[in-house]
Amino acid sequence: xxxxxxxxxADARDAMRKGDLTSAELTDACLSEIEGAGALGAxxxxxxxxxxxxxxxxxxxxxxxxxxxxxxxxxxxxxLFCTKGVPxxxxxxxxxxxxxxxxxxxxxxxxxxxxxxxxxLNMDEFAMGSSNETSCYGNAxxxxxxxxxxxxxxxxxxxxxxxxxVAADLCLGATGTDTGGSIRxxxxxxxxxxxxxxxxxxxxxxxxxxxxSLDQAGPMTKSVRDAAIMLEAMxxxxxxxxxxxxxxxxxxxxxLTGDIKGKKIGIPKEYHMDGIPAEIEALWTKGTExxxxxxxxxxxxxxxxxxxxxxxxxxxxPAEASSNLARYDGVKYxxxxxxxxxxxxxxxxxxxxxEGFGDEVQTRVxxxxxxxxxxxxxxxxxxxxxxxxxxxxxxxxxFAAGVDAILTPATPSAAFGLxxxxxxxxxxxxxxxxxxxTVNLAGLPGISIPAGQDANGLPLGLQLIGRxxxxxxxxxxxxxxxxxxxxxxxxxKWW
Numbered sequence: 471x472x473x474x475x476x477x478x479x480a481d482a483r484d485a486m487r488k489g490d491l492t493s494a495e496l497t498d499a500c501l502s503e504i505e506g507a508g509a510l511g512a513x514x515x516x517x518x519x520x521x522x523x524x525x526x527x528x529x530x531x532x533x534x535x536x537x538x539x540x541x542x543x544x545x546x547x548x549x550l551f552c553t554k555g556v557p558x559x560x561x562x563x564x565x566x567x568x569x570x571x572x573x574x575x576x577x578x579x580x581x582x583x584x585x586x587x588x589x590x591l592n593m594d595e596f597a598m599g600s601s602n603e604t605s606c607y608g609n610a611x612x613x614x615x616x617x618x619x620x621x622x623x624x625x626x627x628x629x630x631x632x633x634x635x636v637a638a639d640l641c642l643g644a645t646g647t648d649t650g651g652s653i654r655x656x657x658x659x660x661x662x663x664x665x666x667x668x669x670x671x672x673x674x675x676x677x678x679x680x681x682x683s684l685d686q687a688g689p690m691t692k693s694v695r696d697a698a699i700m701l702e703a704m705x706x707x708x709x710x711x712x713x714x715x716x717x718x719x720x721x722x723x724x725x726l727t728g729d730i731k732g733k734k735i736g737i738p739k740e741y742h743m744d745g746i747p748a749e750i751e752a753l754w755t756k757g758t759e760x761x762x763x764x765x766x767x768x769x770x771x772x773x774x775x776x777x778x779x780x781x782x783x784x785x786x787x788p789a790e791a792s793s794n795l796a797r798y799d800g801v802k803y804x805x806x807x808x809x810x811x812x813x814x815x816x817x818x819x820x821x822x823x824x825e826g827f828g829d830e831v832q833t834r835v836x837x838x839x840x841x842x843x844x845x846x847x848x849x850x851x852x853x854x855x856x857x858x859x860x861x862x863x864x865x866x867x868x869f870a871a872g873v874d875a876i877l878t879p880a881t882p883s884a885a886f887g888l889x890x891x892x893x894x895x896x897x898x899x900x901x902x903x904x905x906x907x908t909v910n911l912a913g914l915p916g917i918s919i920p921a922g923q924d925a926n927g928l929p930l931g932l933q934l935i936g937r938x939x940x941x942x943x944x945x946x947x948x949x950x951x952x953x954x955x956x957x958x959x960x961x962x963k964w965w
Contacts, residue, residue, distance in 0.1 A: 473499075473639075474491065474495060474496050474499035474500075475496075475499045475500045475502075475503045475639045475640065475641075475642075476639045477496070477642065478642065478691075478692045478693050478695070478696050479539075479540070479543050479642050479643055479691060479692070479693075479695075479696040479699050479700060480693070480695045480696055480699060480723075482496055482542070482543060482642060483539055483540075483541075483542075483543065483699070486532050486541075486542050487532065487537075492525075492529050492542075493525040493526075493528040493529050493532065493541075493542030493543075493544075493586060494522065494525045494526060494529055496525070496542065496543075496544055496642075497521050497522060497524075497525040497544045497586050497588070498522075500544045500588055500640060500641055500642070501516075501518050501521060501522075501588065503638075503639060503640050504516065504588060504589070504640050504641075506965070507638060507640055507965050508965075509611065509964075509965040510610065510611050510613060510634050510635070510638055510640075510965050511592055511607065511608055511609055511610045511611055511631070511634070512546070512591055512592055512610055512611075512625075512631045512632075512634040512635040512638065512640060513546065513588070513589045513590070513591060513592070513631070513635065513640065514549060514561070514589070514590055514591065514592050514605075514607045514631065515549070515556060515557045515589050515590035516588070516589040517556055517587055517588065517589045517590075518588075518589075520556070520587060521544065521586050521587060521588050521589075524581075524584075524585070524586040524587065525542065525544070525586045527584070528541050528542035528584045528585075528586060529542065531584050532584075537584055538583040538584060538703065539583075539699050539702075539703070539723070540580065540583040540584060540585050540699060540700060540703040541583060541584030541585070542584060542585075542586065543584075543585050543586065543642050543643065543700075544585075544586040544588050544641050544642055545580065545585050545586065545587060545588065545641055545642065545643050545644060545645070545700075546587075546588055546589060546590070546591045546631070546632060546635045546636075546640065546641040546643075546644040546645075547577055547587055547589070547590055547591060547644070547645050548590070548591050548593055548629055548631065548632050548644065548645050548646055548647060549561050549590045549591060549592065549593050549631070550593060550596075550597055550628075550647050550677055550678045551574040551576060551577045551645055551676065551677055551678075551687075552570040552572060552573065552574045552577075552676040552677070552678070553570065553573060553574070553577055553587065553590065554570055554571060554572055554573045555569060555570075555571075556569065556570075556587075556589075556590060557569055557590065558570050558590065558678070559606070560593070560595065560596050560597070560678040561592060561593045561594065561595045561596070561604070561605040561606050561607055562595045562596055562606055562826065562827065562828070562831070563606045563805055563825065563826045563827075563828070564798045564804050564805045564822070564823070564825075564826025564827055565678075565798070565803075565804040565805070565826075566606075566804065566805050566826075567804065567805070568803050568804050570676075572676060573676060574673075574675060574676025574677050575673035575675045575676055575706075575708045575710065575711065576645060576672055576673060576676070576677065576687045576704050577645065577676070578676075579673075579703060579704055579705075579706055580645075580700075580703055580704060583703040585703070588640075588641050591610075591629075591631035591632045591635055591644055592605055592607050592608075592610040592630060592631025592634075593605060593610075593627070593628045593629060593630060593631055593632070594627040594628035594630065594652075594830070595827075595828045595830065595831050596678065596680055596791070596795065596831050597628040597629075597647055597649055597652055597678075597680040597685075598628065598680065598791065598830050598831055598834055599627040599628050599830055599899075600624075600626065600627045600628070600651075600652075600655060600899055600900070600902040600903060601624040601626065601627045601630070601886075601888065601891070601899065601902075602624060602625055602626065602627040602628065602630025602631065602634075602656075603624070603627070603888060603889070603892075604627075604828050604829075604830040604831070605630075605631075606828065609622070609624075609630075609888050610625050610630040610631040610633075610634050611623070611624075611625065611634060611888065611965075612624055612625040612626075612630075612633075612634060612637070612659060612660055612885050612961075613625075613634055613637050613638040613660065613961040613963075613964075613965065614637070614659075614660065614661065614885060614927075614928055614929065614961040615927075615961065615962065615964060616885075616887075616926040616927075616928060617926040617927060619926075620964075621887045622887065622888045623659075623885040623886065623887055623888065623928075624659065624885055624886055624887070624888050625637070625656050625659055625660050625885070626652075626655045626656025626657075626658070626659035626660065626881075626885065626902075627652060627655070627656060628647070628649070628652040628656075629644075629646035629647060629648075629652050629653055629656050629664075629690060630656050631644075632644035632645065632646045632653075632656070632690045633646075633656035633657055633659065633660040633662060633664070633690060634660060636660070636662045636690050636691060636692060637660035637661055637662050637960075637961060638961065638963075638965065642691075642692070642696070643689055643690065643691040643692070643696055643700050644689070644690045644691075645687060645688075645689065645690070645704070646664060646687070646688055646689070646690045647677060647680075647685055647686065647687050647688070648664075648666035648685075648686050648687075648688055648906075648910065648916075649680050649681050649684045649685050649686075649787060649910060650684065650783055650787060650903045650906060650907040650910050651902070651903045651905070651906025651907060651909075651910070653665065653666050653688045653690060653918070654666060654880055654906050654909075654916055654917070654918035654931070654933060655880065655881050655902055655903065655906060655918070656690075657690055657880070657918040657920075657931060658880035658881045658918045658920070658929065658930065658931025658933075659881065659884070659885040659928075659929070659931075660885070660929065661920040661929030661931075661957065661959060661960075661961075662690060662691065662692060662920065663690070663691050663692065663693055663694050663696070663697050663917065663918065663919055663920070663948075663952070664688065664689070664690045664691075664697070664917070664918050665688050665689060665697050665701060665915065665916070665917040665918075665941070665944075665945070665948075666686055666688045666909065666910070666915060666916050666917070667686060667687075667688050667701060667705065667915050667941050668686075668715070668913060668914060668915045668938045668939050668941065669683075669684075669686050669713070669910075669913035669914075670686075670713050670714055670715035670913070671686070671705050671715060671717075671915070671939070671941065672686060672687040672688065672704050672705055673687075673706070673707075673708035673710070673711040673714045674686070674687070674711050674713060674714075675708055675710040675711040675714075679790075679794040680787070680790070680791055680794065681786065681787040681788075681790035681791055681794070682713075682790055682794060683786070683790060684783075684786070684787060684790070684910045684911070686910070687704060688701065688704070689701050689704060693952065694726070694917075694919065694945055694948045694949040694952045695723060695726060695949065697917070697945065698722035698723040698725070698726060698942075698945045698949075699722070699723050701722055701941065701945075702719055702720075702721065702722050702723070705719040706719055715939070717939060720942050722941060722942050722945055725942035725943070725945065725946050726945060726946050726949045727946060728946070728949060728950055728953065729765075729946075730761070730764050730765060730766050730946065730947050730950050731764070731765030731766070732765065732766070732767065733761075733765075733766045733767070733874045733875065733947060734766070734767045734769055734872050734873050734874050735758075735761050735766045735767065735768050735769070735873070735874065735875055735876070735877050735947070736769055736770075736771035736868055736873040736875070736876040736877070737758060737768060737769070737770055737771065737876075737877060738771050738772065738773045738776065738876060738878060739770060739771070739772055740772065740773050740774065740776040740777065741773075741776065741878045741879065741905060743882075743904070746879070746882060747882070747883060747924075749884075749922075749924045749925065749930065750879045750881075750882060750883070750930065753879065753921055753922045753930050753932065754877070754878070754879050754932065756921070756922065756955075757877055757921055757932045757951060757955075758877060760950075760951055760954040760955065761877065761947075761950070761951065763954070764950050764954065766947075769873065771868050771871075771873060771876070772864075773861075773864040773865065773868065773908070774864060775857060775860045775861045775864050776861070776864070776908055778857045778860075778861070779857075779861055779904075779907050779908045779911060780900060780901070780903065780904060780907060781854070781857075782854040782857040782858055782861070782911065783903070783907040783910070783911060784837075784900060785837075785841050785850050785851060785853075785854035786851070786854050786855065786858065786911075787834070787838075788834040788835070788837040788838030788841065789838040789841050789842050789851050789854075790838070791831075791834050791835060791838050792834070792835045792836075792837075792838030792839045792842060793838070793842070795827070795831070795835055798822075798823065798826065798827075799818075799819050799822060799823070800818050800819065800821075800822030800823075800826075801818075804826065805822060805825065805826045806818070806822055807821035807822040807824075807825050807826075808821075809821070833896075841854075858911045858912075861908055861911050861912055862911065862912040862913070864912075865908075865912045865914060865935075869937050874936075874937065874943065874947070875934050875935060875936050875937075875943070875944055875947050876934065876935040876936075877932065877933070877934055878905050878932075878933045878935065879905050879930075879931075879932065879933060880905060880906070880918040880930075880931035880932060880933040881902060881905065881906075881930075881931060882901060882902065882904055882905065883902075884924045884926070884928035884929070884930055885928055885929075905933060906933070908935075909935055913938065914935055914936065914937075914938055915935070915936045915937075915938070915939075915940070915941045915944050916933055916934065916935045916936070916944075917933065917934050917936075917944055917945065917948045918931040918932070918933050919931060919932050919933075919934070919948050919951050919952050919955070919957075920952075920955070920957040921951065921952075921955040921957055922955065922957065923959060927959075929957070929959065932951060932955075934947055934948050934951070
């Protein structure tokens with residue numbers, strides 16, 4: 471076999487079970503590719519020695535004949551997941567030097583399944599961003615190029631390093647986290663698959679917190695089948711996480727039957743927004759026709775409170791961030807500013823946070839502190855919570871009426887150039903989440919599938935939103951969209 475790093479998880483699994491391939495060979499192929507891909511800025515902490523040890527152990531397990539599906543698969547782990555003995559910084563200067571003595575539940579679940587960790591992946595600082603431009607490590611770069619241009623493009627955010635690594639075949643899959651679209655938006659920008667499961671399906675324990683009621687881990691992979699295989703390994707009840715759901719985890723791959731006849735797919739009229747590019751609208755129409763041709767029933771639906779989703783999200787998320795990030799004070803771990811004679815604890819807090827937090831994080835902490843303050847709590851935070859409840863009710867009503875899934879665009883555009891929004895109104899950057907934040911506010915599962923390309927050859931994604939806890943059904947519908955879209959394009963290697 472050649473170019474082993476380009477295999478899917480499913481194909482690599484099958485080849486290893488047949489004895490045609492070893493995890494050690496697969497891991498070495500990925501490590502070799504990572505060495506030559508520094509220009510992408512995807513991997514920020516490499517763990518080659520650990521990876522080779524894990525690959526050797528996986529080969530023993532596979533040979534013994536009792537290995538899980540994910541055994542021997544080389545993965546990248548987003549820097550937001552705490553990994554024992556490996557730096558876990560959340561791409562922030564304030565956590566420089568922090569090496570956890572414990573493993574996040576999700577990464578431990580993957581290790582228990584015999585996966586191989588190639589290293590930690592770049593991201594926006596504390597997962598705050600839509601372009602991977604707020605990282606203390608520098609930008610992650612999209613492996614795709616706009617036509618014949620050399621302009622460096624964003625891989626999306628906050629899971630930009632994960633998206634770039636999977637799209638460039640540096641690893642077979644990667645973990646991501648999604649607070650307002652941070653798995654689905656970068657997946658769409660890079661032509662890969664990304665699923666955010668139902669809130670509570672994957673444990674948040676050991677994942678550095680941004681907004682606790684919104685954050686959810688999920689897989690980023692090369693196909694829907696791979697997403698099903700990896701998601702099953704990541705899920706499971708965790709007593710250490712009070713929001714973890716004590717539900718059985720189904721065999722998601724076995725649910726990929728391709729039969730979606732009679733499924734009712736909703737098309738929300740509110741997502742036909744002013745100014746949406748014609749290419750995005752055309753792709754959405756194409757997706758609708760693909761589902762209709764597969765035997766699904768297409769129905770028009772209304773989600774009337776969608777227009778309030780972005781404002782509500784950008785009140786709730788910063789509010790929770792300001793609370794979660796209060797723990798970074800220079801006392802217990804991470805960065806501590808140098809103090810001058812006479813400085814007290816207040817000066818230490820202020821200097822440490824000023825040096826440790828980047829501009830975007832400081833902005834969101836200040837916004838969050840403001841909306842939680844005594845004079846504005848009811849006017850902003852409580853009002854946003856009420857709007858959130860209405861958004862969730864919109865989805866509940868649609869699903870109660872028999873809709874099985876909802877089809878929307880994943881993003882309002884293809885990937886844009888790094889730095890192109892640097893001088894723009896921050897709200898313009900926040901609009902990248904316009905199609906995705908409702909899913910987090912309602913706690914629903916959502917998946918992005920690559921389904922086409924724009925005039926410059928950049929990938930475009932479609933989003934499917936599913937019923938709570940029915941990821942298997944959602945993956946099956948996505949699998950049919952993937953098959954009919956036939957997206958097989960790959961970026962031309964320049965790095």
